[in-house]
Amino acid sequence: MRKSSLFFAAILIMAALMPASAFAKMTNPVDAWNRHFDTWLVVAVVVWLVVTVPMLYFLVKYRRSSRDEDGVYIKGNTGLEILWTAVPTIIIALLGVQSWRVFNTYREVPQDAYEVRVDGFRYGFEMIYPEGIKTINELRVPVGPVKLSLSSRDVIHDFALPGFRIREDMLPGRFTYLWFYADKPGEIRHVYCAELCGPGHSLMQAKLIVMKKEDFNAWVASKKGVEGSASLSQDIRGKELIKQCTGCHSLTGERITGPTFNGLFGRETLLADGTKIAVDEAYIKESIRSPKARIVDGYPPTMPPFNLSDKEVDAIVAYLKEIK
Ligand code: HEC
Ligand SMILES: [Cu+2]
Known part of the structure; x- marks a missing residue:
């Protein structure tokens, strides 16, 4: 009789602790996660109180009152043992x-x-949309469920979107995935790399922009038109493409992983083999296509090769000429 009533009490405590919503159908990972977190928090706080409050009370109540006082001998309590198991x-x-x-x-x-396919690279994210367009460090999605297929071009990165409570490793030669429900248009969230991937790791960030379906379709159409037309100013294209490089090359003169792009064009570079070379178009193109061909003195040979079209390389070179 006593034991069964203890069990009954246990079930009641449990029922009180668990919000019914914890077991409702979950459709949005953010809600699922937030509810999960709340449940654990409530359980943890209640367990903490159940342990700490009696402990403090007993500490005072059963304290030793005289130097030679002995404690009472207690053999155990089956009911209690069952309850706390x-x-x-x-x-x-x-x-x-x-x-x-x-x-x-x-x-x-x-x-x-x-x-959307997302490729991580040192140091940034490239988004490849099903419509064939690409963006760098900017992920635009329509309202609704979004799946991201993640991979990496070099080392292990980690796509983290804390606003939507998701993160997943990006592994070279393999695809992993994530999904989230983009519910509000106009929402801008930050994407971070959450895996230390080199000296430019902290620069590896992107923006998520959620758009209304019509706006998104219009954006895709305009992007496609622009990329398809030969009239796209090289400047705009170069500015976009250079985002793949600025994790390692500053535009301001500062030395980061690689030499600065500031004043690159026309300067003389001292190479690791002791020779000097004037930076011209051919040298920049070679640096992009086969970075290991010539290494700048005082820098590690860590620049990865880039698989870019001739047009894209031209746009980068044109843009680099402007940075002074
Ligand atoms: C992961 C870091 C990293 C990325 C990303 C990167 N580079 Fe480099 N780059 C380096 C390092 C390190 C060097 C110096 C060592 C060497 O010559 O390979 C270098 C050297 C260069 C040089 C020679 C500079 C000089 O002073 O002579 C050029 C030009 C260059 N990179 C262009 C680019 C372009 C364009 C991109 C983007 C498409 C890019 N790099 C992306 C790391 C990087
Ligand atoms: Cu990274």
């Missing part, structure tokens, strides 16, 4: 079930998700 077991089991559900919410991508 059963209650935590039930709590852990319920939290486990909830965790499993949250995990599945994160892994099951809705069928109608808009899919």
